[in-house]
Amino acid sequence: MMTWARRQRALADYTLAALSRRKGKNIALVAIFSLVVFALSSAMFFAAALRHETTVVLRDAPEIVVQKLIMGRQDLIPGDVVETIAGFRGVTSAKGRLWGYYYDRINGANYTVMVPDDPALIPPVGYVAVGEGVPRARGLAWEGAPLFLSRYEGDLKRFDVDRTFSRDSALMTADLVLMNPQDFRAFFDIPEGLYTDVVATVRNQNEVATIVTKASNASPQMRFVTRADIERTYQKLFDWREGLLVVLAGAGLLAFAIFAAEKASGLSAEEAREIGILKAVGWDTRDVIAMKMWEGGLVSLGAFLIGTVAGFAHVFLFDGVLFAPVLRGWAVIYPDFALAPHIDGVQLMTLALLTVVPYMAATVVPVWRTASGDPDAVMR
Amino acid sequence: MIFQPPILALLMVAALAALVALWSGAFAIRVLARWDMANMSRAQLRMERMAELVSTLFGAVMLAELAALLLFVFNSDRMASLFVGAMCAVGTLNVNAYGFPALYLKIGVFFAATLWLILDHADRLGRDFPLTKVKYAALLAIAPLILADGATELAYFLNLHTDVITSCCTKLFTPNNPGLANHMASIGEGTALVWLSVIALAVAGSGAYVMLRKRGYWIYALASGALFVAGLTAIVATISLYIYEDPNHHCPFCILKPEYGYFGYVLYVPLFFATAMGLGAGLLQPFANIPSLKGKLPGLIARQVVWSMIGFALFGLAVIWAIARSHLILFG
Numbered sequence: 001m002m003t004w005a006r007r008q009r010a011l012a013d014y015t016l017a018a019l020s021r022r023k024g025k026n027i028a029l030v031a032i033f034s035l036v037v038f039a040l041s042s043a044m045f046f047a048a049a050l051r052h053e054t055t056v057v058l059r060d061a062p063e064i065v066v067q068k069l070i071m072g073r074q075d076l077i078p079g080d081v082v083e084t085i086a087g088f089r090g091v092t093s094a095k096g097r098l099w100g101y102y103y104d105r106i107n108g109a110n111y112t113v114m115v116p117d118d119p120a121l122i123p124p125v126g127y128v129a130v131g132e133g134v135p136r137a138r139g140l141a142w143e144g145a146p147l148f149l150s151r152y153e154g155d156l157k158r159f160d161v162d163r164t165f166s167r168d169s170a171l172m173t174a175d176l177v178l179m180n181p182q183d184f185r186a187f188f189d190i191p192e193g194l195y196t197d198v199v200a201t202v203r204n205q206n207e208v209a210t211i212v213t214k215a216s217n218a219s220p221q222m223r224f225v226t227r228a229d230i231e232r233t234y235q236k237l238f239d240w241r242e243g244l245l246v247v248l249a250g251a252g253l254l255a256f257a258i259f260a261a262e263k264a265s266g267l268s269a270e271e272a273r274e275i276g277i278l279k280a281v282g283w284d285t286r287d288v289i290a291m292k293m294w295e296g297g298l299v300s301l302g303a304f305l306i307g308t309v310a311g312f313a314h315v316f317l318f319d320g321v322l323f324a325p326v327l328r329g330w331a332v333i334y335p336d337f338a339l340a341p342h343i344d345g346v347q348l349m350t351l352a353l354l355t356v357v358p359y360m361a362a363t364v365v366p367v368w369r370t371a372s373g374d375p376d377a378v379m380r
Numbered sequence: 381m382i383f384q385p386p387i388l389a390l391l392m393v394a395a396l397a398a399l400v401a402l403w404s405g406a407f408a409i410r411v412l413a414r415w416d417m418a419n420m421s422r423a424q425l426r427m428e429r430m431a432e433l434v435s436t437l438f439g440a441v442m443l444a445e446l447a448a449l450l451l452f453v454f455n456s457d458r459m460a461s462l463f464v465g466a467m468c469a470v471g472t473l474n475v476n477a478y479g480f481p482a483l484y485l486k487i488g489v490f491f492a493a494t495l496w497l498i499l500d501h502a503d504r505l506g507r508d509f510p511l512t513k514v515k516y517a518a519l520l521a522i523a524p525l526i527l528a529d530g531a532t533e534l535a536y537f538l539n540l541h542t543d544v545i546t547s548c549c550t551k552l553f554t555p556n557n558p559g560l561a562n563h564m565a566s567i568g569e570g571t572a573l574v575w576l577s578v579i580a581l582a583v584a585g586s587g588a589y590v591m592l593r594k595r596g597y598w599i600y601a602l603a604s605g606a607l608f609v610a611g612l613t614a615i616v617a618t619i620s621l622y623i624y625e626d627p628n629h630h631c632p633f634c635i636l637k638p639e640y641g642y643f644g645y646v647l648y649v650p651l652f653f654a655t656a657m658g659l660g661a662g663l664l665q666p667f668a669n670i671p672s673l674k675g676k677l678p679g680l681i682a683r684q685v686v687w688s689m690i691g692f693a694l695f696g697l698a699v700i701w702a703i704a705r706s707h708l709i710l711f712g
């Protein structure tokens with residue numbers, strides 16, 4: 001064991017010295033390799049942070065959402081469903097929600113208009129509470145400027161802004177307009193006793209499936225969406241986008257592998273001489289292969305560390321400027337939010353496998369070819 | 381589902397391993413037919429050089445497969461949130477019929493590749509490479525295993541449909557569910573521990589015997605294999621209960637989760653390592669009397685037994701630690 005460790009240390013020592021003798025060439029190799037790792041790690045960190053964010057956001061969402069379907073389309077739901085749902089054992093509360101989208105013809109943005117659940121948040125009649133994106137998109141420069149909403153040509157409705165949400169909650173509130181229920185029904189022309197959907201909270205997570213089964217037997221025309229369904233859908237969406245980027249980066253990886261193979265097989269005269277001398281002084285093929293493997297390992301390790309750290313900085317310090325449009329989607333009012341750093345072992349391991357294995361695979365045959373040549377043939 | 385980075389990484393490793401297996405399988409056939417150290421021809425020299433490449437490639441594939449085995453289990457655990465009913469790796473592996481076979485094949489490949497590398501190492505100790513034909517015959521047996529592993533894994537990932545309702549580990553590892561898992565879970569907490577201790581004593585005894593007498597390594601190998609099975613059974617039947625502090629949760633995968641401090645790795649890594657070393661010692665024993673290996677091989681075998689016993693001792697300490705620090709009282 002000790003001899004083995006000593007041999008490896010000596011090899012590592014020699015390899016480091018050999019690498020530094022060809023500084024320019026090796027720095028170029030590490031730089032290109034790091035760039036490939038950087039592209040992959042940015043995509044993976046960004047997607048993981050978004051997945052994490054959705055989990056955090058959905059943690060407080062209601063367990064079950066009930067929607068009424070007519071001809072496959074969602075329709076307004078009558079208020080008596082609330083009592084039916086609340087009647088099931090295990091449901092702690094059920095509420096009708098009023099919410100919808102409003103298309104602003106002035107700037108082409110979509111606002112989410114809601115009546116808040118929390119009574120403390122409901123603005124007085126004639127007032128609205130808005131997210132930070134709304135005044136930004138409208139160019140409402142001064143505090144207290146009223147918000148005019150127009151539903152059709154010639155229509156104009158004035159709301160005074162009661163409060164503006166801060167940037168901290170931007171991911172949730174950027175495009176939000178909160179209204180009083182009375183204003184909401186008047187603005188969208190919704191009769192009393194009808195709601196957009198019904199939400200139910202369940203105390204015990206394990207009972208959600210049973211409650212949904214019972215409830216859908218009682219009201220078969222309704223659609224029940226659970227929080228787990230929503231979470232799964234988001235996970236899949238981000239996974240898929242991440243995978244897509246990784247596949248695209250795969251093309252870069254392939255190009256890099258070809259480059260690395262080329263580089264490993266085209267020995268410079270100096271390197272060939274070096275291997276020739278090593279073999280002449282008694283190194284055998286295995287020693288040369290081990291030395292070359294150390295070289296590959298050191299190059300991969302360096303590039304992996306540089307690329308991963310750069311990817312981390314790119315995503316969490318510079319908001320992933322390069323990949324953001326693909327991964328997070330786009331909108332006229334886009335929330336301005338910072339991602340919480342989140343990394344796990346699966347990611348790092350995947351990243352290492354995806355980058356180091358192709359590099360090793362591309363270089364192993366050229367390395368063997370160099371190492372197994374006759375000393376005089378290599379030196380000549 | 382295939383568009384997930386960990387899945388892409390796993391499939392890439394499987395594809396490379398399959399390529400190496402196919403190529404080295406073809407080379408193995410040539411070696412078996414024409415290998416002759418006494419021959420000074422160009423073809424023999426080329427073959428000797430190629431053998432170097434095969435060893436290097438196999439070593440690399442083994443490392444990648446080891447990482448892939450960890451990633452496979454790790455990723456199955458993470459993907460559990462995508463499937464209705466799944467709470468850990470068991471649910472994900474149960475989504476279709478290929479999940480568990482893929483895991484078993486991966487473990488099989490790990491052991492086969494480790495044993496092959498041990499054989500390879502022993503072969504290089506002799507000046508005339510006395511084990512080359514044995515080594516390449518073994519490689520011909522391992523190549524189909526690697527191919528089957530890759531194919532099963534591909535089938536598993538291609539058939540991962542998220543609309544399948546799968547079952548969670550609490551359903552699988554219960555005494556009233558037919559199958560191997562239930563036998564492991566229903567053996568009884570006390571019985572599993574007694575068996576584990578008895579076989580551990582047998583391993584210690586045979587280890588001491590082979591170290592003193594320098595023979596009978598196959599007994600030690602047999603005992604290590606038995607301890608591997610007993611260890612896994614005890615993890616399912618008893619040790620996991622202590623880790624979860626729950627008398628009904630038998631899952632051998634949840635212990636890998638961060639909630640339980642990744643304790644599973646502390647159990648599995650030494651157990652797998654020790655078993656591989658123990659089996660390796662038994663595997664090498666028949667070759668100890670080959671003239672060119674006589675000087676070095678017995679030392680290597682003895683070292684393997686020592687490493688194996690250290691591994692099993694670490695596993696034993698981890699088991700004792702899991703039981704001692706738990707608040708669950710199963711006996712008395």
